[in-house]
Amino acid sequence: MVVDDEPQIRRALRTSLEAHGYEVVTVGTGQEGVLGAAELSLDLVLLDLGLPDMDGTDVIRRIRAFSDVPVIILSVRETQLDKVKALDAGADDFVTKPFGMEELLARARAAMRRAQPDEAAPALLTFGALEVDLARRLVSTGGNPVHLTPTEYGLLEAFVTNQGKLLTHQWLLRRVWGQGYGTETSYLRTYVRTLRKKLGDDAAAPELITTEPGVGYRWIGETSTAPQ
Amino acid sequence: MVVDDEPQIRRALRTSLEAHGYEVVTVGTGQEGVLGAAELSLDLVLLDLGLPDMDGTDVIRRIRAFSDVPVIILSVRETQLDKVKALDAGADDFVTKPFGMEELLARARAAMRRAQPDEAAPALLTFGALEVDLARRLVSTGGNPVHLTPTEYGLLEAFVTNQGKLLTHQWLLRRVWGQGYGTETSYLRTYVRTLRKKLGDDAAAPELITTEPGVGYRWIGETSTAPQ
C-alpha cells in the first residue's frame, strides 16, 4: 500500500512496483492509510510523512496499535529528528526523496523478509458488549457509541493492547502522557474513573479494569469470539 | 558488536553506544566479525562495508548462514548498487557515513525492536495447580486467580526464580525490602505465612516453601510441565 498525497508519485510508485510483480493499492490520506492497514492484508506500507490530513508519526502509531506490518517512510525531510521520531514511532525504515527505485525495492525486500508470518491482530476487539475499533478509534457498548476524549482513548488503547498484563502507574503515565510523567497518579485515578463510568464498569466489582493497589491497573476483559 | 577497520571510528562508536547503556564489543576485520557473531550472544551488529580482509556482503552472507542477529551497515559508499547488494545479502538497514549518532541509535532501536518476537519467551512457571506468570505478573491456583500484594508478589518472585536454593533471611529481606534490611525476620514470618495461605500450602507439610530453621526458607516446588 502506497500512502502519498501527490498523484504523480502514487502513479510512479505503482508503475515501478507493479513492474516488479507486486500488487499495489494507493491512497492519498493518512486516514485512508490507517483504515487500509486495518482492513486489507498488506505485506508492506510505503508512507509519505508529509500528508495533509495528519502527522506522519501519528499514522505510524495508529497502525502500530493493531498491526505489525512493515512500514517504510518516504520523506523529503532530511533532519535527524524526523527520522528518529518516525523510527521510534514504529517505522521499519526511512528513505529520503528523491530516492533510487532500486534502493527502495531492496529496502522493501529486506523489510518484508524480516516480517514474520502474519500475526493478523484484529483491529476490532470485543469484550462482551464492549467493542473497540483500533483503526477508527471508535468505541461502543451494546451498539451505542461511546465518546472518549483523546486522553481517555489513549488510556483505553494502552489497556486493550496489553490484556492481562499488570500495567504500573509509571508505565501508563509514560505511555499516555509522555516521557516526562511518572508520578501523577491522580491523573490515573480520574481517567480510570471516567473510563469505568463510560464503559459501564464498577470499581468495586470490576469486569474490565482491576486495581492493583500500590502498583497499577490491569485489563481483565476477555476477548469474546469476534464475529467477522 | 562494531566491525570496522578504523580505530577512531571504533572508539567513537564505543563511546556513544556505552553512553546510552549498551555493552559494546569491537573488532577490526570481517573474519573476527563472523567469529564474533558465532560465538557471542549479540543483540546487534554494526558492520562497515569497506573492510580490508573481505567483502562486506560476504560478511553478511556468512553471518546469515547461522544467525538472524540484526545487522546495520555503515558505509562511505553511496551507490545504489552497494546498498541493494548489502540489503539483499541479508542486512537489515543501511546508514551512510558520515551519519548522525541520533539517527544511528534510532535505527538500532528499530532493528532490535523487530528482533524482539524471537525472545518473547512465555515466562509461565507451573508447580502442580499453581501457575506463576512472571510477564503478566499473574498468579493462579487451579485456574482461580490469586491476588497478591506487592510485597507478597516480590517474595514469591524471589522464591520461584531461585528454585531449590536455600535463601537466607538476610538475602530475602535485602531482595524484597531493600538494602537497608536484614534482621527483620518477623516480616518474613508474616509474609511467608500469607503466601502459604494464599497458595494453599501448609507449614507443617510443605509442598512449596520449606522452613530451614535458623537460616531461612527454600522453594521446593517442582516445575510440572517443562516450559521448553
Added chain:
DNA sequence: CCAGCGCGTGAGGGGATCGTGAAGGATCGG
C-alpha cells in the same frame, strides 16, 4: 525435665493509596 529460642498464628493500628465528586484553567471554534 525444663528453660530458651525460633517459628507459626491471629489480630489490630497507623498510614499510604484509591475512589469519588467537584471545581479551576487551558484551548479551540464560533
Added chain:
DNA sequence: CCGATCCTTCACGATCCCCTCACGCGCTGG
C-alpha cells in the same frame, strides 16, 4: 468575546496494605 470541551488539581471518606505485638507450640540443649 463567549461557550464548550477537555485537562488538571484538590479535598475527603473508604479501602487496602505494611508493620507490630502477643501468644502458643515444637525443637534443642543442658
